[in-house]
Amino acid sequence: MYAYRTLRVEIPWRLVEERPDVLDLVTRMHLAVEEYVRRLLKELTGQEEPKLTPEDLDRLLTPDRQELAVKIIDEVFPKYSLKKYFVDKARVFWRDVAFHRAVPLDAQLRVESEKDVSRAVFVDLKSGVVRVRKTGIPPFAVKLKKSNVTWIKKRLEEGARLKLAFVGIDVRRGKDPTYGGLYIALVFAREVTPVEPRAIVVVDVNRLDHGVVVGLVVDGKIVRRMRLPDECAVKKLRRLHERISDLERRAAKEADPARRGQLEDKVNRLKSKRYRKIRDIATRVAKEIIELARQNNATVVVDAMEEKTYSARKQSGESGDRKHLYDGLGQLRRRLKDLAQWYGLPYMEVRLYSTICPRCGAKMVKDKKRIMRCPSCGFSDTRDNIPLLWAKRRYWEILQKQPAFSAITLLTS
Numbered sequence: 001m002y003a004y005r006t007l008r009v010e011i012p013w014r015l016v017e018e019r020p021d022v023l024d025l026v027t028r029m030h031l032a033v034e035e036y037v038r039r040l041l042k043e044l045t046g047q048e049e050p051k052l053t054p055e056d057l058d059r060l061l062t063p064d065r066q067e068l069a070v071k072i073i074d075e076v077f078p079k080y081s082l083k084k085y086f087v088d089k090a091r092v093f094w095r096d097v098a099f100h101r102a103v104p105l106d107a108q109l110r111v112e113s114e115k116d117v118s119r120a121v122f123v124d125l126k127s128g129v130v131r132v133r134k135t136g137i138p139p140f141a142v143k144l145k146k147s148n149v150t151w152i153k154k155r156l157e158e159g160a161r162l163k164l165a166f167v168g169i170d171v172r173r174g175k176d177p178t179y180g181g182l183y184i185a186l187v188f189a190r191e192v193t194p195v196e197p198r199a200i201v202v203v204d205v206n207r208l209d210h211g212v213v214v215g216l217v218v219d220g221k222i223v224r225r226m227r228l229p230d231e232c233a234v235k236k237l238r239r240l241h242e243r244i245s246d247l248e249r250r251a252a253k254e255a256d257p258a259r260r261g262q263l264e265d266k267v268n269r270l271k272s273k274r275y276r277k278i279r280d281i282a283t284r285v286a287k288e289i290i291e292l293a294r295q296n297n298a299t300v301v302v303d304a305m306e307e308k309t310y311s312a313r314k315q316s317g318e319s320g321d322r323k324h325l326y327d328g329l330g331q332l333r334r335r336l337k338d339l340a341q342w343y344g345l346p347y348m349e350v351r352l353y354s355t356i357c358p359r360c361g362a363k364m365v366k367d368k369k370r371i372m373r374c375p376s377c378g379f380s381d382t383r384d385n386i387p388l389l390w391a392k393r394r395y396w397e398i399l400q401k402q403p404a405f406s407a408i409t410l411l412t413s
């Protein structure tokens with residue numbers, strides 16, 4: 001079984017300013033891919049913007065669809081002046097293009113002084129530079145950060161190798177999509193041996209500002225319990241959020257267009273900062289949880305909030321200002337899944353109740369602040385503990401369940 005991990009190397013704004021052709025190329029690629037995927041999925045589902053999970057996509061994109069995909073690529077890509085290299089790549093990796101919403105580029109990683117075999121993306125670990133070339137514009141280079149180099153070296157130690165690369169642009173989807181920074185994504189692949197689980201790590205994904213409750217269950221007993229991220233990170237995030245709301249209110253009231261513009265710029269800058277902060281928190285929290293699971297050979301069990309609850313909450317009154325916290329949770333879940341797969345740890349999403357009595361199954365009622373009580377048997381505990389108790393109750397059942405490793409086989413061509 002293969003697992004994949006991706007390193008994002010940000011393309012600095014200075015380079016983007018000096019090289020408008022880079023931004024132009026990435027934008028053209030992005031638009032071409034979006035149009036290709038939209039048309040392909042419309043042909044396959046009959047719907048304009050179908051909501052599909054990766055599993056749905058995997059089922060939908062059967063090999064016999066390649067001809068249709070290639071036909072669309074041949075029509076769409078030249079419209080955006082994408083050269084033969086991209087058309088050829090997209091034709092071969094037509095499924096990956098749909099999954100990743102980007103065209104895979106072939107890549108080489110030089111660790112010592114191996115020969116440069118002139119692939120489109122050349123990662124030179126020794127000089128710490130990524131070069132991108134053969135894309136129809138003059139080559140450009142991005143310096144790797146120290147943390148990038150450390151990350152790559154760790155993956156190499158784990159037996160991974162660089163498989164391919166993407167060049168992309170951050171897009172926040174929505175009514176008016178906004179475009180953010182450019183990046184080079186380096187995809188590493190590794191062959192994994194699945195771990196035989198001997199414990200479970202329970203993750204109760206609630207809300208980032210309430211913290212994520214994590215429990216370690218061994219032999220049917222909760223042996224450790226922690227709350228992530230730390231109070232300080234949550235406070236900082238909340239303060240940042242208050243500043244944004246405050247500036248937004250001021251901008252709305254400002255009559256002078258120039259000054260309003262300035263305030264709005266500031267809001268956007270802070271929003272990007274918040275986005276990055278949340279991403280960092282999700283990364284850190286996922287890392288800590290996976291560490292715990294690896295040390296204990298544990299199955300990672302994440303509370304599966306029902307999709308309905310999730311989207312209802314996202315769109316409800318709590319949305320607006322708190323929506324970003326839910327976005328962070330989506331990221332956290334994806335990261336946990338990816339990392340679990342990377343280390344061969346079983347990963348499962350199980351519905352763990354927080355309002356149903358883990359002792360007798362009756363509906364619990366709120367007693368005091370965040371304390372739940374069962375009117376039927378009298379059991380009571382803090383709300384955060386209830387999902388852990390459910391996981392404990394279902395311990396043996398969960399441990400015996402064969403987790404469905406995502407059977408999606410990509411990047412195989």
Ligand SMILES: [Zn+2]
Nearest residue numbers: 357360374377
């Ligand atoms: Zn009860």
